[in-house]
Amino acid sequence: MEVLIVIVVLLLATVVLVSVGDRLNLPWPVLLTLVTAVVIVIPQMPSLHIEPEIILPIFLPPLLWAIGQRVSWGMLRRSWRSVLIYSITLTAVSALVVGWATWMIVPGISIALALAIGAAVAPPDPVAVEAVAEPVGIPRRVISNLQTEGIFNDAVSLVLFHIALAALTAGTDPQPPVCPRQFRL
Incomplete structure (x- = not known):
């Protein structure tokens, strides 16, 4: 209670x-x-x-509702292809690149854990973009586009994060072919 x-x-x-x-x-x-x-x-x-299992179901719906109130549905109808392509492709590529770099730099880290780290840091924060962009004078159309893409960015990163988490907890971490895993810094 x-x-x-x-x-x-x-x-x-x-x-x-x-x-x-x-x-x-x-x-x-x-x-x-x-x-x-x-x-x-x-x-x-x-x-x-x-409990970690209740954080996402409790806090995510109010955040999505707040973002949904600010989304321009007309803009989404007009440019849904570019929004989906950019948000899904760029978030997935960012997560994979960060995951790969983490896997290469950190000795002994599993691929699933590296992907989980990549998925956690991949999506940009549309709230921060709005907080910074409005005072600077960026057009409202661009801010609206970024907020709309932000919903899909978060969804893609959540899916990737849960896939990586499932691989970690199931103990089925995929291993790539043998290659040099560490960069010397």
């Missing part, structure tokens, strides 16, 4: 901080980061353990 109360408080605090950020014309991702940093250093905060 304690975990549920903390999750509800976190979600309410997020809604309040987003509203404050919008009202004061401040980037709310920065506000969330600052408040989180302050809460972490409070010595009286109890230690809380949340």
Whole structure:
């Protein structure tokens, strides 16, 4: 029950901080980061353990809803091919390149773990793009396109991450042919 109360408080605090950020014309991702940093250093905060399996189902739907509210569905209808091709192809290629580089640099790392790391860092953050792009004066059409692609970027990276995680937990890590695995730095 304690975990549920903390999750509800976190979600309410997020809604309040987003509203404050919008009202004061401040980037709310920065506000969330600052408040989180302050809460972490409070010595009286109890230690809380949340099961990893419930994090994604609890926090992902509100994030997707918030992004879905900002998506230009007309733009998606007009340019769905380019959005899908760029978001799927570039995210998958980024994940594979980061995974390959991790596998080459880190001795003893499995391919599945390297792919999981690549999938975790591959998608760009559309919220950060919006927070930075609007004050700079980037056209709203470009920001809308990036937000729309962001939904698909996240989906592709989540699928790749879960595939890599499934390979790790099943113990079926694929091994490529023998090749030099380490770069000398």
